[in-house]
Structure formats: structure tokens, C-alpha cells
Amino acid sequence: MSTENTAHELALDHMTVRFGGLTALDDVSLRVPSGRIVGVIGPNGAGKTTLFNVICGFVTPAAGEITLDGRAWRPRPHQLNRLGIARTLQGVGQFGGLTVLENVQVGARGHRSTGERAGREEKSRERKGREKRGREKQSEMDALEALERCGVADYAHRLPGALPYAIRKRVELARALASRPRILMLDEPAGGLDPEEIRWLAELIKGAGTTVLLVEHHMDLVMSVCDEILVLDFGKPIALGTPAEISADDKVTEAYLGAAA
Ligand SMILES: Nc1ncnc2c1ncn2[C@@H]1O[C@H](COP(=O)(O)OP(=O)(O)OP(=O)(O)O)[C@@H](O)[C@H]1O
Structure with a gap:
């Protein structure tokens, strides 16, 4: 899928985050067009939550830019609600x-x-x-x-x-x-849910009527709801594409098999 001509509500450019000597995000760029459902996947420790935390202003990047509605934006946690950005937490919090x-x-x-x-x-x-x-x-x-x-x-x-x-x-x-967000950020919403709950969740996400950024381990959910998927591995973007493109990408399979080994 090409997002070249679509208005990008939220965009990350060349984002790098370091925790001491560890590079949690390494030159990651992502476009989140208005009204689309964009997934971020990757093995444990790939940097998915860090990416969310950068967008929420909980983590300050070492390099890179974020733009909201085409304007440079420095996220602050207390401003998210007012800007129409809502996030769920991994647990239930x-x-x-x-x-x-x-x-x-x-x-x-x-x-x-x-x-x-x-x-x-x-x-x-x-x-x-x-x-x-x-x-x-x-x-x-x-x-x-x-x-x-x-x-x-x-x-x-x-x-x-x-x-x-x-x-x-x-x-x-x-x-x-x-809060009727225009951008809904979901951090592992399927964690701990049974298949029937996950089917319900998929319908809710598809019918949310907002832009969605989804971090999730549950592949069936990601593949069934997302328009586009970014795959991270050790902080690096290794693939970006439609569910069909991602499913057929050998680098993605290798990253997951490597993580399972
Ligand atoms: N505040 C922090 N201080 C130091 N290291 C951190 C911090 N937050 C994350 N990390 C490290 O950064 C890397 C990326 O972590 P992150 O939680 O973003 O991965 P993830 O893809 O969300 O993993 P999971 O799927 O297990 O939730 C990991 O190696 C993690 O240990």
C-alpha cells in the first residue's frame, strides 16, 4: 500500500532512542495517515512500547522528529487528551x-x-x-x-x-x-484475551472510526485489522507494508524464528 499522497496525521522521522548503551529505536520512520489502522509488531524487546512512549512524550528521543498534522511536534503527556490522542495501557491500569x-x-x-x-x-x-x-x-x-x-x-x-x-x-x-480520540493508540489490547474476545476486539478496532496505532503480539488480530504494518527487530525497522506483504517477507519470519529459537 502506498501512503505517498495521503495526509499524514502523525509521522515519525528517523527516530532514535537510547537507554544508556542500548539502542531501543534505531532510525525508525513511520507514517500514520488519517483514518488508517497501522500496526507495529516485532519480537519481545523490539522497541514497540518505546515507540509508543516517544509518541506520548514519556521518552525523549536522541534523534528524530515527530510531526502532527504536518507540523513539528514535541509530545507532552498532559497535552495528549486535548490533542485528541488516547492510549490504552498494556495491562489494565x-x-x-x-x-x-x-x-x-x-x-x-x-x-x-x-x-x-x-x-x-x-x-x-x-x-x-x-x-x-x-x-x-x-x-x-x-x-x-x-x-x-x-x-x-x-x-x-x-x-x-x-x-x-x-x-x-x-x-x-x-x-x-x-475522550473520542482522533488517534487511538492500543498497546497489546489482545493480551490475555480468548479467541472470542479477540474477534470482538477486531470488530471494535475496525469500527472505531478513528486513526489507530496498534502494538500487538497477536498476529491474527494484526493481520485482520491493519492497513499497514511496521516490523521492528532489535529497534530496527525491518519491514513496512500491507499484511499480505508482511506475511510474505522472509526477514519478518526470520526475526520471529530467531526470537523463538
Ligand atoms: N526505561 C528503560 N530503560 C532501559 N531500557 C529500556 C527501558 N525501556 C525499554 N528498555 C529496553 O529497550 C528495549 C525495547 O523495549 P520495549 O519495551 O520498547 O520493547 P517491546 O517491543 O515493547 O517489547 P515487548 O513485546 O516485550 O513488550 C528492550 O531491550 C528494553 O529492555
């Missing part, structure tokens, strides 16, 4: 003391409506109070909608710690979706 709904509202909270922006200049205390209540109501509605979309609205008032792992993974997805 929910606050144990909050209900499922409250956890998902945390994801929804930074989402700003047009009305909110329009009223930003208002100074009166009463107006501010009304806006705050409106925001909370909106975030609750967004959270409930996301929980419903993920099929777990029935658990809204439960504490996540007591719920089965697969349900918590769905809650984690709902948390990311609640």
Missing part, C-alpha cells in the same frame, strides 16, 4: 478505589466541547459552576456511551479490582474511547 464509570470518566474529562470553548471567556462564578456541572454531566454521558460501546455498561458502578480480566480490558478500551 485502573484506579482500584474508583468505580468503572469514574475510571472511564477520567479518560473523558479532558474532552472539550465547542460550547465549552466558546464560553471559556466567561468570568462569572455562577456561569463557571454551571459549566463545571455541564462538563461533569458530559463526561459521564461520554463514559457511559463508551462503556456501552465496549459492552460493559452493566459494570459501571462496580469496582474494577473485583472484575474478570477480560472485562477490565474492555473498561480500559472504554476509557480510551471516552
Whole structure:
């Protein structure tokens, strides 16, 4: 697949990350066009999570550039939500003391409506109070909608710690979706899920209606949902192409066989 003429919502150019003497990413470039589902795969330790962490601003690269909507961009974790970028965590990472709904509202909270922006200049205390209540109501509605979309609205008032792992993974997805992101970053969303859950997940990803960047070990999922796949091995990009191209690439097979040996 060629992405030459497509608007690149997010792009990484010649990204290099070092941890002491270890090069975790070595001159990695990636285009994530608007509306596409782009996968990043590779054996353990290949640099997939590091790539995510660079985009989220958790890790500072030694070299390379990131552009968002064609403009140079230096990511900062606290700005992601406002910029419409949401990320799930590899595990389930929910606050144990909050209900499922409250956890998902945390994801929804930074989402700003047009009305909110329009009223930003208002100074009166009463107006501010009304806006705050409106925001909370909106975030609750967004959270409930996301929980419903993920099929777990029935658990809204439960504490996540007591719920089965697969349900918590769905809650984690709902948390990311609640902010209505334009770029959804999924870090191993299929980890620990059974085949039926993975089929559900594939449908959710395909129907997400956003740009998706997916790091995943589960090959069937990656091959079935991604438009394009980047393969990393020891931090180096070894292949980039459609699922069919990646499946037929000997370098990819060798990287995985080497990792299994
Ligand atoms: N904060 C860190 N400090 C030092 N080394 C790190 C750090 N984060 C990652 N690494 C190393 O960088 C390399 C890439 O790690 P990374 O977690 O990005 O790989 P990965 O492809 O996501 O692996 P996995 O599939 O096991 O999650 C590994 O050798 C890892 O040990």
C-alpha cells in the first residue's frame, strides 16, 4: 500500500532512542495517515512500547522528529487528551478505589466541547459552576456511551479490582474511547484475551472510526485489522507494508524464528 499522497496525521522521522548503551529505536520512520489502522509488531524487546512512549512524550528521543498534522511536534503527556490522542495501557491500569464509570470518566474529562470553548471567556462564578456541572454531566454521558460501546455498561458502578480480566480490558478500551480520540493508540489490547474476545476486539478496532496505532503480539488480530504494518527487530525497522506483504517477507519470519529459537 502506498501512503505517498495521503495526509499524514502523525509521522515519525528517523527516530532514535537510547537507554544508556542500548539502542531501543534505531532510525525508525513511520507514517500514520488519517483514518488508517497501522500496526507495529516485532519480537519481545523490539522497541514497540518505546515507540509508543516517544509518541506520548514519556521518552525523549536522541534523534528524530515527530510531526502532527504536518507540523513539528514535541509530545507532552498532559497535552495528549486535548490533542485528541488516547492510549490504552498494556495491562489494565485502573484506579482500584474508583468505580468503572469514574475510571472511564477520567479518560473523558479532558474532552472539550465547542460550547465549552466558546464560553471559556466567561468570568462569572455562577456561569463557571454551571459549566463545571455541564462538563461533569458530559463526561459521564461520554463514559457511559463508551462503556456501552465496549459492552460493559452493566459494570459501571462496580469496582474494577473485583472484575474478570477480560472485562477490565474492555473498561480500559472504554476509557480510551471516552475522550473520542482522533488517534487511538492500543498497546497489546489482545493480551490475555480468548479467541472470542479477540474477534470482538477486531470488530471494535475496525469500527472505531478513528486513526489507530496498534502494538500487538497477536498476529491474527494484526493481520485482520491493519492497513499497514511496521516490523521492528532489535529497534530496527525491518519491514513496512500491507499484511499480505508482511506475511510474505522472509526477514519478518526470520526475526520471529530467531526470537523463538
Ligand atoms: N526505561 C528503560 N530503560 C532501559 N531500557 C529500556 C527501558 N525501556 C525499554 N528498555 C529496553 O529497550 C528495549 C525495547 O523495549 P520495549 O519495551 O520498547 O520493547 P517491546 O517491543 O515493547 O517489547 P515487548 O513485546 O516485550 O513488550 C528492550 O531491550 C528494553 O529492555
